[in-house]
Structure formats: C-alpha cells, structure tokens
Amino acid sequence: MENVIPKILGMIVGFGIAYLIFKWNRKNKQSKIYYIIAGLFLVGALYMPFAKTVSPEQEAIESSKAESSSIKESERKESISIEEDAKSSSLSEKKDSSIEAKQSSTKSSESSSKKIPREYISALIKGQEYADRMYMSKKAIYDQLTSDYGEKFSPEAATYAINNIKANWNKNALQKAKDYQEEQNMSPDAIYDQLTSDSGEQFTPEEANYAVQHLDK
Known part of the structure; x- marks a missing residue:
C-alpha cells in the first residue's frame, strides 16, 4: 500500500500539470513547444503506475547484499594472494635448498678428491691398465704394484687401487685361459x-672354474 500511494499522487500531479500547460498554451501562445512539454507530463503520468518503487527496507537489503558480496570478493582475492605468496616462498626455499645441496655436494667432492694422495691415483691408473690390457687377476695386480721388481707402490696405494679397479675378474680369467688353450694347447685341468697357482695367474678357484667351463670345447 505504501508503494501505491506515491504512484497515484505522481499520476495525478502529472495529469494536472499537463492539463494546465495545455490549457494555458491554447489560450495564449499556441506554441508547439508547450504542447510537447504538456505531452511529456502526460506520458509521465501514464507511466507512473508501472514505475518500480523500492522501499527503504528493500534498498537497505540490496545495499547490504552488495556490500557483503564486495567483502567476500575482497577476501577471496586476499586469500588467493596469500596462497600465491606461500607458493612463491616455498619454491624459492626449495630452489635455495637445491642450490645449497649442489654446492655442498661439489665442495664435498672437491674435498674428497683433495684428500686422495697422488700415489693412490697413480696406483689405480696402473692397476686399471694391467686389468684391461693384460687380463691379470686381482692378487697378481696387487703383487705387481707392490713388487720391488714391479711398480714399487706402497701397500696402502695398491690396496686403494685394487678396491677401485673396474674389472670383470671372471672374464679376465677366461681370457687368460683362452690364451693358454690357443697358444700353448694346454688341457682344461692344466689351465x-x-x-689358480700362486706362481701363476693367482685367480680364485671360482674365477678359474668359470674360465674352464667357458672354454671352447
């Protein structure tokens, strides 16, 4: 009811003003401009019943909704910003941690390399050559590295070399066995x-068995 009364009053006022302008213009100036003005007031009066009015309560509710929506949107943006900052911080920390780990690993490697005596490295190089080119056994290489008639390395350097040589001792034994078979025509038992002889190749029994079992029949 409160919304209807302003509409009725507005319609009456509009009709009244339109009528007064039309009547006055007809008696006095007969100007088209005034007829147009009167027509506008008439149209406004006719449109008044259909005009949508908003009560103060509804206006307050709509305003409250808009404000609440704005606050939620602001909180959402702030939450997203905090998450992005957290992710960025986490990535930065991981990157720093990775760099520190790499630096630590490099320093450790350099430090480890510096601690190895030059004699040990030389013994390893020599031992690897004996394993690769002459197919010698582990014990035979050790004896050759430490022998006064051989390389004359210290027992510690020779031990380091033996522990770090990259070789397949079974295949070394097989290659030696093939040499004895092809060049000296020795029997499997003699090979x-x-x-395994201490005055021979000094392979282990397991390595020698592997070699004999894989000889050409």
Missing part, C-alpha cells in the same frame, strides 16, 4: 692349475 685351471695355472690360473
């Missing part, structure tokens, strides 16, 4: 004895 086994030569491979």
Whole structure:
C-alpha cells in the first residue's frame, strides 16, 4: 500500500500539470513547444503506475547484499594472494635448498678428491691398465704394484687401487685361459692349475672354474 500511494499522487500531479500547460498554451501562445512539454507530463503520468518503487527496507537489503558480496570478493582475492605468496616462498626455499645441496655436494667432492694422495691415483691408473690390457687377476695386480721388481707402490696405494679397479675378474680369467688353450694347447685341468697357482695367474678357484667351463670345447 505504501508503494501505491506515491504512484497515484505522481499520476495525478502529472495529469494536472499537463492539463494546465495545455490549457494555458491554447489560450495564449499556441506554441508547439508547450504542447510537447504538456505531452511529456502526460506520458509521465501514464507511466507512473508501472514505475518500480523500492522501499527503504528493500534498498537497505540490496545495499547490504552488495556490500557483503564486495567483502567476500575482497577476501577471496586476499586469500588467493596469500596462497600465491606461500607458493612463491616455498619454491624459492626449495630452489635455495637445491642450490645449497649442489654446492655442498661439489665442495664435498672437491674435498674428497683433495684428500686422495697422488700415489693412490697413480696406483689405480696402473692397476686399471694391467686389468684391461693384460687380463691379470686381482692378487697378481696387487703383487705387481707392490713388487720391488714391479711398480714399487706402497701397500696402502695398491690396496686403494685394487678396491677401485673396474674389472670383470671372471672374464679376465677366461681370457687368460683362452690364451693358454690357443697358444700353448694346454688341457682344461692344466689351465685351471695355472690360473689358480700362486706362481701363476693367482685367480680364485671360482674365477678359474668359470674360465674352464667357458672354454671352447
């Protein structure tokens, strides 16, 4: 009811003003401008019943909704910003941690390399050559590295070399066995004895067995 009364009053006022302007213009000036003005007031009066009015309560509710929506949107943006900052901080920390780990690993490697005596490295190089080119056994290489008639390395350097040589001792034994078979025509039993002898190749029994079992029949 409160919304209807302003509409009725507005319609009456509009009709009244339109009528007064029309009547006055007809008697006095007969100007088209005034007829147009009167027509505008008439149209406004006719439109008044259909005009949408908003009560103060509704206006307050709409305003409250808009304000609440604005606050939520602001909180959402702030939450997203905090999450992005957290992710950025986490990535930065991981990157720093990775860099520190790499630096630490490099320093450790350099430090480890500096601690190895030059004699040990030389012994390893020599031992690797004996394993790769002459197919010698582990014990035979050790004896050659430490022998007064050989390389004359210290027992510690020779031990370091033996522990770090990259070789397949079974295949070394097999290669030696093939040499005895092809060049000296030795029997499998004789080859086994030569491979395991302390005055021979000094391979282990397991390595010698592997070699004999894989000889050409």
